[in-house]
Amino acid sequence: MESKICNLATQFFEDLKSFLRRCLFFILSVGPMPKHIAFIMDGNRRYAKKQNLEEGAGHKEGYSALMNMLRYCYEFEVKYVTVYAFSIENFKRRPEEVQSTMQLIQEKIESLIEGEYVLSQYGVRVYVIGNFELLSNSVKLAAKRAMDATADNSKAVLSICIAYTSTDEIIHAIEKTCEEKSEEFRVLDSSGAGYGLIGLRCNGKNKGKSLIDVEDIEKHMRMAVAPDPDIIIRTSGETRLSNFLLWQSASSLLYSPNELWPEIGLRHLVQAILAFQRNFSYLKMRREQN
Amino acid sequence: MAASSFQIHLSPLKHQRFLHAPELSPNTRRPSFSFIPKAFTETEPPGNGVSINGLLPVHYAEEDPSSLPSGLREESMPRHVAVIMDGNRRWARMRGLPAGSGYEAGARALRRVVDLCCKWGIRVLTVFAFSSDNWVRPKMETDFLMGLFDRGLRNELQHLIRGKVHISVIGDCTKLSKPLQVLLSEAAETTKNNSQLHLILAVNYSGQNDLVQACQNIAQKVKDSLIEPEDINKFLLERELETNCTEFPNPDLLIRTSGELRISNFLLWQLAYTELYFTNSLWPDFGEDEFVKALLSFQQRQRRYGGRSS
Numbered sequence: 110m111e112s113k114i115c116n117l118a119t120q121f122f123e124d125l126k127s128f129l130r131r132c133l134f135f136i137l138s139v140g141p142m143p144k145h146i147a148f149i150m151d152g153n154r155r156y157a158k159k160q161n162l163e164e165g166a167g168h169k170e171g172y173s174a175l176m177n178m179l180r181y182c183y184e185f186e187v188k189y190v191t192v193y194a195f196s197i198e199n200f201k202r203r204p205e206e207v208q209s210t211m212q213l214i215q216e217k218i219e220s221l222i223e224g225e226y227v228l229s230q231y232g233v234r235v236y237v238i239g240n241f242e243l244l245s246n247s248v249k250l251a252a253k254r255a256m257d258a259t260a261d262n263s264k265a266v267l268s269i270c271i272a273y274t275s276t277d278e279i280i281h282a283i284e285k286t287c288e289e290k291s292e293e294f295r296v297l298d299s300s301g302a303g304y305g306l307i308g309l310r311c312n313g314k315n316k317g318k319s320l321i322d323v324e325d326i327e328k329h330m331r332m333a334v335a336p337d338p339d340i341i342i343r344t345s346g347e348t349r350l351s352n353f354l355l356w357q358s359a360s361s362l363l364y365s366p367n368e369l370w371p372e373i374g375l376r377h378l379v380q381a382i383l384a385f386q387r388n389f390s391y392l393k394m395r396r397e398q399n
Numbered sequence: 400m401a402a403s404s405f406q407i408h409l410s411p412l413k414h415q416r417f418l419h420a421p422e423l424s425p426n427t428r429r430p431s432f433s434f435i436p437k438a439f440t441e442t443e444p445p446g447n448g449v450s451i452n453g454l455l456p457v458h459y460a461e462e463d464p465s466s467l468p469s470g471l472r473e474e475s476m477p478r479h480v481a482v483i484m485d486g487n488r489r490w491a492r493m494r495g496l497p498a499g500s501g502y503e504a505g506a507r508a509l510r511r512v513v514d515l516c517c518k519w520g521i522r523v524l525t526v527f528a529f530s531s532d533n534w535v536r537p538k539m540e541t542d543f544l545m546g547l548f549d550r551g552l553r554n555e556l557q558h559l560i561r562g563k564v565h566i567s568v569i570g571d572c573t574k575l576s577k578p579l580q581v582l583l584s585e586a587a588e589t590t591k592n593n594s595q596l597h598l599i600l601a602v603n604y605s606g607q608n609d610l611v612q613a614c615q616n617i618a619q620k621v622k623d624s625l626i627e628p629e630d631i632n633k634f635l636l637e638r639e640l641e642t643n644c645t646e647f648p649n650p651d652l653l654i655r656t657s658g659e660l661r662i663s664n665f666l667l668w669q670l671a672y673t674e675l676y677f678t679n680s681l682w683p684d685f686g687e688d689e690f691v692k693a694l695l696s697f698q699q700r701q702r703r704y705g706g707r708s709s
Contacts, residue, residue, distance in 0.1 A: 189511040198705020276633050276671055283614045285634065287621045288628045321615045323607055351705065358609060359664040363675065384660070 127184075133379070134185050141385040141393075143339035145189035146182055146378075147361070149353055150175065152369030159369070164206075166211050170371035175287060181378050183231040183265050189335040191268040193353045197277055211248055214271060218251040222258045232264030238331045239273035240281070247252030268335055275355035282329035286321060289329075332357060340381050342368040362388055435643075447563045466518050468691050477651030479523040481673070482518065483665060484509065486657030486681030490600070493681075498540065502547055504683035511686055516596050517562060523597045523647050527665045531605035549579050553703045556586055563595035570604030597645050603643075606667030613639035629643040642669055649673065654690075656682040674700050 150171055157167030175192065182190050194214060200207055221228055221235060229234070244252070252271070273302035327333060337357040341350070346367035350358060364381040366373070467473055484505055491501030516524045530550075534541060550679065559566060566586045573580075583602075616639045620626050626635070642648035648667045653662075658679040662670065676693045678685075 196497045196705045201705060273669075276668065279668065280611060280631060280633055280636060282608075283617060284628050284631045286614060287618045287631065290618050291621050291628065294622055321610055321611065326611060326614055347700065348675040348677070349537055349673060350670060350675070355667045355671055356607065356610070358662060359667060360661060363662070363677075388659075388661075 130181065130184055130375070137185065137379070137382055137386075141384060142185065143187055143334055143385050145191070145338045145340075146187050146381070147191040147193070147341045147354055148178065149193045149341065149343035149351065150176075150370040151343055151347060153371060155345065156369040165209055165213065167371060167396060168210065171346045172213075172217055174371045176288040177375075178188045178373060178378065179267065180235075181375050183233065185378070186380070188264075189266045189268070189338075191238075191270065191332070191335060191338060191354070193270050193273070193351075194350060195239075195271045195273070197240065197272055197274045198352065200243065200272075215251045217270075218248075218255050222251075222255050225284045228259065228267070232262040233259060233267050234262040234265070235259045236266065236268045236334050237271055238268050238278075238334075239271045240277050241272070243272040258336050259329075266331065268337055268352070272332070272350040275350075276352055278331050279326075279356055281331065282326050285329040286325050288320060290325075327356075330333075330356065337361065340364055340385050341368070342377065342381055343379075344368055344373055408521065411593065416676075423626075446633055466553055468687075470695055471519075471691065472698055473520070476520060476694070477644075477674075477697055478521065479525070479647040479650045479652075481525040481527070481650035481653045481666060481670075482512065483527045483655040483663065484652070484682040485655060485659055487557065487683055489657060490681040492685045499543060499547075501683060502544065503558070506547070506551060508683050508685050512690060513562075513564065513596065513598060515524045515687060515690055521596065523599065523650075524643050525569075525599040525601060525650060525666070527601045527604070527663075528568075529602050529604070530664060531603050531608060532664065534574070534603075545576060545579060549576075549582060552582055552586060556589070559586075559598075560590055560593070563593040565593040565595075565597045567599045567644045568602055569599055569644070570602045571608065572602060576604055599642070599645065601665065605664050606662075606669075607664060609641050610636075610668055612641075636668075644667070652676060652693065654678065654685075654693050656680055656685055670703065676704065 153167035153171040154164070155167075156162075156170060157164060160167075162170075179190060195210065218237070235255045235258075237256060239253070241249055250273070332354065337359070338354060338361045340362045341354065341358055341364070343349075343351075343363070343365045346365060348363070348365045349362075353357070354361075361384050362381070364377075364384060366377045366380070367373075368377065467476075470664060487501035487505040488498045489501070489670070491498050494500075515521075532682070537661065568583050568587060572583060575583075583600075613636055617626070617631060617635065621628055621631075637643065637648060640648065650666065650673045652675050653666075653670060654676045655661075656678055658677065660677050662675075666673075674697050676696055678689060678693065680689055
């Protein structure tokens with residue numbers, strides 16, 4: 110009986126908080142709202158140390174913080190959310206740590222498939238972005254399953270970057286572009302079109318004729334599934350990008366609160382959105398130029 | 400040696416914060432192009448009595464390790480510092496001055512920073528002088544900036560040579576006037592053997608375009624069968640980027656003034672692990688104190704490069 114009352118009370122408070130967030134959203138949406146927010150989830154291990162928890166516990170807290178942030182983002186109608194889960198550079202850590210992190214990632218991806226409430230409620234499509242060749246088979250399979258299971262969702266997008274670095278993404282895009290172009294050249298040359306490659310080198314004057322352009326590279330980027338991020342939030346107070354979305358961050362607002370990732374809350378999101386709204390007219394102009 | 404008649408004219412183009420509309424308001428006096436306003440000589444403050452820092456001619460000090468301010472550790476000084484020199488026009492607007500005086504004051508700030516880098520043993524300094532996106536500014540303003548750049552560089556060249564500063568330019572120079580292009584390549588040529596400080600001016604530079612041109616070079620090599628697409632790796636790419644002119648192409652520290660929290664298409668690839676430092680002070684006010692604060696902040700950070708701190 111008591112537990113029933115407890116559950117009802119909890120449910121009531123959850124509904125109340127949700128309602129208050131909805132009001133907050135209506136107020137914020139008087140101004141422009143970001144469409145894409147990216148998170149660098151830094152500080153899980155420091156949090157575990159700080160709270161005297163065992164090693165993996167920081168990441169588990171981090172996972173619940175992530176679910177909360179996703180909920181808030183989708184409630185605020187932020188259509189695209191990207192998170193930096195594991196960098197290629199992180200493979201340099203101790204093998205046991207890499208192993209346990211990979212296992213945690215695999216578990217969490219699987220729980221996403223098994224009907225995590227946030228995803229189904231908001232119609233979220235999941236993409237796993239990164240260099241799959243570096244992942245173990247089990248993680249690869251879990252990732253593919255997650256992407257297939259949510260392929261029909263279209264209201265929002267969650268991009269999880271695993272085994273990702275921006276430099277790797279750019280190199281991969283350039284490789285694909287070169288392969289594609291060299292195939293085109295082979296066809297043109299063999300057909301005797303005499304197209305030549307005078308226009309290939311972009312020396313400013315021939316820019317209109319150059320055969321490789323920003324768009325060619327961008328369409329081969331792994332992150333082409335989402336537009337450029339409006340805000341990049343990195344927790345734990347570090348202000349650096351750590352090889353995350355370098356290409357796409359040219360006009361993103363960078364926001365770095367001092368709190369560790371498991372401590373992040375609604376107020377940080379609201380602060381970031383307010384900062385975004387202050388800078389919006391500039392960002393709009395930049396986008397129109399491009 | 401610098402005499403009292405020396406005028407501070409190093410006025411490279413500034414990357415401007417263009418949060419608010421870039422057009423000059425009708426109330427702002429349009430700068431005139433035919434002379435440097437008399438108000439900005441070193442001996443005379445401008446009409447409204449506001450003093451401008453850094454009025455005395457500055458010589459480029461020799462490297463002296465013991466000259467580091469207290470608190471800074473020599474072994475953790477950054478080798479390559481990049482700067483986005485933002486806030487010149489806002490600085491001028493706040494003082495009721497025309498935009499041109501903001502750029503002038505910004506030039507003096509740049510002189511100070513170059514001098515400090517020489518003194519403190521920083522090897523490379525990259526400054527974001529003018530972005531490809533800045534061409535949308537009114538033509539009068541961009542022409543003025545080009546004029547300042549030209550005059551400034553001509554006047555500064557001897558001092559830079561004496562100070563053993565090596566100048567390089569990155570970015571697409573073809574949109575600049577011919578005399579300016581010639582001047583820039585001459586400056587780069589005459590100073591190429593200097594080794595105290597490598598000053599890289601990013602003029603009409605865009606990080607994305609840098610990557611695109613590197614990609615085009617690589618594609619040309621693939622086409623000429625010099626390499627296969629599978630051989631493309633990050634070392635190959637870094638060799639093709641415009642920052643290959645220096646031994647330390649990736650900045651350790653990026654400083655952006657005037658409180659804007661973004662990178663604005665400057666050095667995207669090279670900033671992968673760069674510590675970013677944002678300060679609210681405007682670029683013309685950026686001096687030794689601010690620079691020391693930035694360096695202290697840099698030295699306190701734990702740079703892990705994806706690994707784990709011990």
